[in-house]
Amino acid sequence: MSELEQFQNVVHHRHEYAKQWKREKGALVFGFFGDYVxxxxxxxxxxxxxxxxxxxxxxxxxxxxxxxxxxxxxxxDCFAEGLSGRYDYLDGLVITVSCFHLQQSFDSWVLHLPISxxxxxxxxFYVQGDLAKECFLKETERxxxxxxxxxxxxxxxxxxxxxxxxxxxxxxxMRSIYNSMKANAPLLSGSQAMEMxxxxxxxxxxxHNNLLEALLIKGAPKDRDNATGPRLxxxxxxxxxxxxxxxxxxxxxxxxxxxxxxxxxxFWNDVSLNGDLVxxxxxxxxxxxxxxxxxxxxxxxxxxxxxxAIDFKVQGAIILLMPHCDPFQWDIPVLTKKFQxxxxxxxxxxxxxxxxxxxxxxxxxxxxxxxxxxx
Amino acid sequence: MLNYNFTRYETKPIECWARxxxxxxxxxxxxxxxxxxxEVVIIGTLEWFMSLCAGLGDFANPSYGPYxxxxxxxxRQAIRCLDKVDAMGYRRDICAPMRVNLGQLFTGMxxxxxxxxxxxxxxxxxxxxxxxxxxxxQIYANYFKIPFFILDVPHIDTEANRAYLIxxxxxxxxxxxxxxxxxxxxxxxxxxxxxxxxxMVLWAKICLLNxxxxxxxxxxxxxSLRLLLRTFRHxxxxxxxxxxxxxxVKERIRDGISAQGIEVIRLLQESLPPFYGHDLFKLADKxxxxxxxxxxxxxxxxxxxxxxxxxxxxxxxxxxxxxxxxTREDALQALAELYLAYxxxxxxxxxDKRINDWVxxxxxxxxxGVVVNxxxxxxxxxxxxxxxxxxxxxxxxxxxxxxxxxxDPRTFNxxxxxxxxxxxxxxxxxxxDSV
Numbered sequence: 001m002s003e004l005e006q007f008q009n010v011v012h013h014r015h016e017y018a019k020q021w022k023r024e025k026g027a028l029v030f031g032f033f034g035d036y037v038x039x040x041x042x043x044x045x046x047x048x049x050x051x052x053x054x055x056x057x058x059x060x061x062x063x064x065x066x067x068x069x070x071x072x073x074x075x076x077d078c079f080a081e082g083l084s085g086r087y088d089y090l091d092g093l094v095i096t097v098s099c100f101h102l103q104q105s106f107d108s109w110v111l112h113l114p115i116s117x118x119x120x121x122x123x124x125f126y127v128q129g130d131l132a133k134e135c136f137l138k139e140t141e142r143x144x145x146x147x148x149x150x151x152x153x154x155x156x157x158x159x160x161x162x163x164x165x166x167x168x169x170x171x172x173x174m175r176s177i178y179n180s181m182k183a184n185a186p187l188l189s190g191s192q193a194m195e196m197x198x199x200x201x202x203x204x205x206x207x208h209n210n211l212l213e214a215l216l217i218k219g220a221p222k223d224r225d226n227a228t229g230p231r232l233x234x235x236x237x238x239x240x241x242x243x244x245x246x247x248x249x250x251x252x253x254x255x256x257x258x259x260x261x262x263x264x265x266x267f268w269n270d271v272s273l274n275g276d277l278v279x280x281x282x283x284x285x286x287x288x289x290x291x292x293x294x295x296x297x298x299x300x301x302x303x304x305x306x307x308x309a310i311d312f313k314v315q316g317a318i319i320l321l322m323p324h325c326d327p328f329q330w331d332i333p334v335l336t337k338k339f340q341x342x343x344x345x346x347x348x349x350x351x352x353x354x355x356x357x358x359x360x361x362x363x364x365x366x367x368x369x370x371x372x373x374x375x
Numbered sequence: 376m377l378n379y380n381f382t383r384y385e386t387k388p389i390e391c392w393a394r395x396x397x398x399x400x401x402x403x404x405x406x407x408x409x410x411x412x413x414e415v416v417i418i419g420t421l422e423w424f425m426s427l428c429a430g431l432g433d434f435a436n437p438s439y440g441p442y443x444x445x446x447x448x449x450x451r452q453a454i455r456c457l458d459k460v461d462a463m464g465y466r467r468d469i470c471a472p473m474r475v476n477l478g479q480l481f482t483g484m485x486x487x488x489x490x491x492x493x494x495x496x497x498x499x500x501x502x503x504x505x506x507x508x509x510x511x512x513q514i515y516a517n518y519f520k521i522p523f524f525i526l527d528v529p530h531i532d533t534e535a536n537r538a539y540l541i542x543x544x545x546x547x548x549x550x551x552x553x554x555x556x557x558x559x560x561x562x563x564x565x566x567x568x569x570x571x572x573x574x575m576v577l578w579a580k581i582c583l584l585n586x587x588x589x590x591x592x593x594x595x596x597x598x599s600l601r602l603l604l605r606t607f608r609h610x611x612x613x614x615x616x617x618x619x620x621x622x623x624v625k626e627r628i629r630d631g632i633s634a635q636g637i638e639v640i641r642l643l644q645e646s647l648p649p650f651y652g653h654d655l656f657k658l659a660d661k662x663x664x665x666x667x668x669x670x671x672x673x674x675x676x677x678x679x680x681x682x683x684x685x686x687x688x689x690x691x692x693x694x695x696x697x698x699x700x701x702t703r704e705d706a707l708q709a710l711a712e713l714y715l716a717y718x719x720x721x722x723x724x725x726x727d728k729r730i731n732d733w734v735x736x737x738x739x740x741x742x743x744g745v746v747v748n749x750x751x752x753x754x755x756x757x758x759x760x761x762x763x764x765x766x767x768x769x770x771x772x773x774x775x776x777x778x779x780x781x782x783d784p785r786t787f788n789x790x791x792x793x794x795x796x797x798x799x800x801x802x803x804x805x806x807x808d809s810v
Contacts, residue, residue, distance in 0.1 A: 067761050069778060070468075070751035097530050097724045100754040107726045108762060120724055122536060125503050126527035131542050135527075138535030293506035296513045297523050326468040326754070330510045333464035 003211040003218070004192050007199035011242070014202045018050055019089050021204060028091040028151075033078070033106050034238065035261050035288065036096035036123050038140055038281045040271065043205070044163035045147055045155050047092070051201035052078045052105070053240045055086075065108045072322045073351075074238050075101040082113050092117035092150070094143070098125075098291060099327065102238070117150045119143055125294045127286050137282040144278060160277045170205045171267040173212035178264060181256045182312050185220045190234065190255020191245040197262050198240055229253045230371035233309050235335060236260040236320035237291070237328050244320060244349070247356055253368050257312035259305045260320070265289055293327040302334045309344055316371045317346040318364070345371060377743050377773075377805060379640060381663075384589045384633035391619050395600060398616060402606045403444075407488035409435035415555055416494075418515050419501040420476075420508045422675070423714060424526060425609040426706065427544055428500060429567030430559040431551055437496075438606060440476035442484055443782075447475075447650040450784035456482055457783055470507035471752040471782035472650075477511060480518055498554055499523040500547070504721065505755045522554040530724050532715040540711045541704075548703070561703040567609035568706040572693040572713050574608045575678035577617040579689035582673045584624050586740050589633030591624045594644050594666035595656050596634060604676035639663030640804055643742045645670050645733055646760055647750045647781040652789070658796050662806035667740050670720075670733070671756060678717040685731040686739050690717045726759025733763040734770050744773040744804055746796070752780040775799035 001009065010017050018029050028047045032039065039049040054077020059068065062080035081087060082105075093115050095106040110118050121139045124132040148154055174197065180187040188196060200208050229252040234245060238261045245255055258264055271277075271284040295301045309317060317339055321328055332348055339346040347367050349360065409416050415434040428434050440446075446453040456478025461467070463481055465474060479485050488494050498521055501512035509525045516523035526543050529536035552559050578601065585592055592600070600620060603613045626632075644666050648655065656666055673679070673687065680690040691697075699705050714721060719732070737745060745767055750757050767774050777795050780786040800806045 064765065065761050067749055067751075069749065070754070070757070095724075100723075100758060103724050104758065107724065107759060110725075111727050111730070111762060120531070122529050122531040122533075122724075124527050124529070124539065125506055126509075126525045126543075129525070129527065129543070131539060131546075132527075135529070135535065135539040138533070138539075139531075142533065142535075292510075296506075296509045296525060297516065321466075324468045324751075326466075326470070327506070329466035329469050330507075332466065336464060 003215040004188070004195070006211055007192070007195045010199040010202050011195050011240075014050065014053070015086050015089070017202065018048065021048055022089060029089055030092035030094055030117070031087060031090045032093070033095040033102045034098050035265060035291065036098045036285050037094050037121070038143070038285055040160065040163040040167050040281050041140070041144055041147060041155065042092075042094070043167070044159040045151055046159075047151075048204055049094075052081075052087075053198075054078045054081045056241065056243075062108075065112070066104045070324055071104050072101040072324045074322055075105040078102075079105045079108050082109050090115060092119070094119050094121070096121040096123045096285075098123050099238075099293065101325070117147075119146050123294075124286070126296070127290050127294045128296065128298060128300065132286045133279075133283045136286050137279050140278055140282040157277060160281075161273065164271045164273060164277060164281065166205045166209065168270045169209050170200055170212070171270055173209060173216065174200065174267045176216060177212065180220070186256065187215060187220050189249055190232075190258065191242050191249055193255075194242050194245055194258070194262055197266055198242070201262070201266065230315040230368060231256045231313055233257040233305070233312065233314040233317040234260060234263070234320055235305055235317055237322055237325050238262070239320060239322065241320070241351065243356060244351060244360070247361065248318065248364055251361070251365050251368055253316075253364075253371075257308050257314050259289065259301070259308060264308065291327060292331040295331070299334050299338075302331060302338050305335060306338045306342060309339065310342070314344060316367065317344060318367065319346065319348045321348050321350050323350065323352070345374075377640065380588070380638055382589075382637070384636055384638075385631060386633050386636040389592070389596060389600075389620075390623055391616065394616060394619070395603060398603055398612060399606070403441070405435045406437045406441050407490075407492070407494065409433075415498065415557070416496040418496040418499045418519075418521075419512055420504075421500060421502065422605045422608070423504060423528070423718070424502050424544075424710060425607060426564055426567035426571045426710060427526075427547055428551070429609050430548060430561060430564040431555060431557050432560065432563065436606070439472050440479040440485065442479050443472070443475055446479070447782065450651050453478075453651065453782070453784055456484070457785065467783070468752070470505070470754075471780040473507045473511045475782045477514060480515060495519055496521060498551070500526070500551075502526040502528050504528055522550070524550050528714060528721060530721055532722070537708070537711040537715055540715065541707045544707045544710065561706070564703060565700055565706045566611075568709050569693050569700060570611060570614045571609045572678065572709060574604060574614050574617050575676065575713070575717075576689050576692050577614070577621050578604055579673070579677035579679050579687070581617065581621050581624055582668055582677055583689060584628060585667045587628045588641075588741055589631070589638050590641065590665055590667040591627035591632060591634060593634035593656075594668060594672065595653060597668060597672040598648075598653065601672050601676040608676075635660065635663075635665050637663045638665040639806060640665075640744065641740065641742045642666045642744045642746060643669045643736060643740060644746050644748075645763070646748045647671050647753055647756050648748055649779050649784075649787055650782050651784050652779070652787055652792075655792065655796065658793060659800065661808040662800045662804075664744075664800060664804070664806060666746075667742065668736075670736070674718070674720045675756075678713060679719055680717060681719055681728070681732070685728065685735040687719070687732065687736070720755065723755050723758040726762065729759050730763045730766045734766050734772070737767065737770070737772050742772075744775070744799070746775045746777075746799070748781070749776055749778045750781050751778065751786070752783065773799070773803045775803070
């Protein structure tokens with residue numbers, strides 16, 4: 001199997017991967033929600049952290065617990081996956097308070113599904129303030145204490161340093177691969193890049209690093225069809241919807257950049273190895289490109305999105321909007337204004353993650369046609 | 376098995392109602408008169424931590440937007456504001472009260488006082504109880520080009536989180552001085568903190584009196600009477616008002632005075648009712664049903680100590696608390712304790728506890744049914760609502776669920792909701808309108 005096929009395989013068979021890892025290592029697997037759980041901590045404790053996703057099928061079994069009229073599909077999908085029993089191998093569940101929607105999934109999970117360990121870290125939302133790092137450090141320390149009590153041993157500094165180095169390497173390698181997308185013959189297409197990042201969130205990072213290194217050595221596949229369609233950027237929230245990205249590519253565009261939680265937002269910044277390691281870990285998460293609900297008083301996220309768009313020579317951007325995702329709805333006018341001021345057309349695509357509708361296809365086609373006409 | 380109570384009770388109007396209206400009118404006028412008096416106008420949904428701003432002297436705070444109350448009485452006007460917000464690109468899953476607030480800004484309503492004078496606030500100060508508030512504050516600050524301070528309120532009560540909150544409040548005071556050129560007065564802060572704490576405790580005590588049979592107040596009373604806590608809970612006159620109200624409600628209990636003269640059945644309204652649709656509660660009158668309370672009037676305004684068994688009681692007053700309140704630091708510690716330890720609505724993560732609160736409240740308030748608005752737009756207040764509904768049903772409590780946004784009349788299907796409620800009263804609760 002090629003590296004890309006292995007990424008795909010892990011994404012589509014993530015439960016089998018996690019169960020096998022658990023058997024082979026004789027270790028624990030923790031699920032985590034969202035962007036702000038300091039994964040390095042459980043990893044240093046010998047635990048495999050896996051990001052929680054659904055399966056993009058109808059969420060009827062979850063709907064009585066999390067209403068489809070106001071909570072996003074993604075959070076319901078995650079909980080439905082839990083109710084289905086497919087996550088029964090999880091030993092723990094962790095969340096950092098960052099999103100009302102994901103919190104529903106976590107809290108309903110804790111209420112209804114057996115889980116040996118669960119922990120909720122509080123997160124300062126004013127991440128642009130200089131007190132935020134100290135605040136999140138205390139919460140991270142509280143997490144460390146709770147985890148150490150659960151596993152019955154102290155997480156050593158050496159283990160933390162090792163975890164940080166592995167995670168930083170993973171981020172560095174993914175950034176290198178992403179940088180290739182600035183060129184006309186990138187290593188990956190946009191959907192492949194998304195699968196690469198998704199796989200990173202689901203795999204042991206040592207294994208993932210090996211695949212990334214192999215990919216970088218191989219270079220762009222010789223048989224890659226260097227598409228000549230418009231260069232697009234995808235902006236959005238928590239998503240594992242590779243099908244919509246594949247649709248965009250199938251309709252003749254090249255997805256060359258992104259800012260979403262299964263893309264650059266996941267790996268863009270590193271943990272510093274200077275000073276106290278737990279402090280450095282906490283600081284890294286506070287310094288992430290903020291989600292809209294944490295993005296004040298300055299619109300850092302939109303400014304960062306624009307910078308990526310310019311760096312990657314993007315010709316158009318699509319905001320993938322999950323139904324009921326109110327945090328990203330705040331960002332729409334800001335992104336629209338910034339991108340239009342810089343002559344980059346931008347559209348909002350309302351997603352129906354269960355079915356790619358004809359309306360979705362038509363809207364994307366029209367957008368691509370418009371970009372092609374503008375040359 | 377439902378128990379009906381056909382006892383006829385005495386009822387009479389609430390004596391301090393007129394004072395409440397007078398104070399509310401004063402507050403509305405204050406927004407437009409503050410500058411003439413040399414006072415500061417602070418924008419921000421500021422119902423919490425008002426004491427912090429009191430150190431600047433008296434200040435006006437139009438909170439959810441200066442015309443919100445009026446807009447909720449005039450749905451067509453509210454819709455005009457909301458349509459403008461839609462046109463500006465803000466989608467409808469965003470918090471409805473914040474959209475109504477922004478609508479006042481985008482339509483130019485906030486630029487003028489009711490008598491047409493130009494209006495510009497001085498500061499935006501926004502506690503982050505919910506991220507929609509600082510996002511709104513950001514827009515106000517950019518529009519008016521005025522200073523903006525965010526007070527980030529943690530969700531979990533720990534020593535470290537209290538320290539974070541206190542450090543920010545210290546910064547806020549320095550910022551207020553720099554932004555206004557005024558000297559901050561710690562004595563005013565301390566006095567205001569005492570008022571804020573004790574007003575909220577008094578409100579909790581008043582709500583607890585509604586456990587009495589018959590209930591001395593109904594939900595509509597509570598909904599209006601709580602408003603001074605939303606607008607200036609830090610003031611002397613607010614504390615005085617709630618002392619008066621508390622005494623009056625105790626007298627009503629002593630004299631057997633009920634809210635409505637009859638309470639065939641007692642109900643709770645959990646979650647936010649539509650601000651523009653309070654006539655929904657009147658439907659219950661013909662059946663003799665009385666809404667005796669609910670989480671929202673209780674929690675967003677009162678201070679509560681939640682016991683192990685999930686019943687809510689009033690916490691100690693600031694005097695009973697037994698800690699000093701003599702310095703700025705004392706006051707800030709008190710505010711941090713008040714909001715992290717005694718304000719359940721902040722602790723929206725971890726709603727397993729909240730679910731048990733709903734079930735316990737039915738027991739404590741002798742309710743026999745619960746009505747819930749599954750409000751799609753306020754996610755803080757509705758976190759875990761669906762699970763709480765399931766828990767109530769499991770406990771055998773009749774539940775009626777309808778859906779509309781608290782502040783967006785476009786989502787309100789009046790006939791459908793009224794029909795649901797009527798069916799609830801008649802079919803599930805077995806009530807008749809021959810009372």
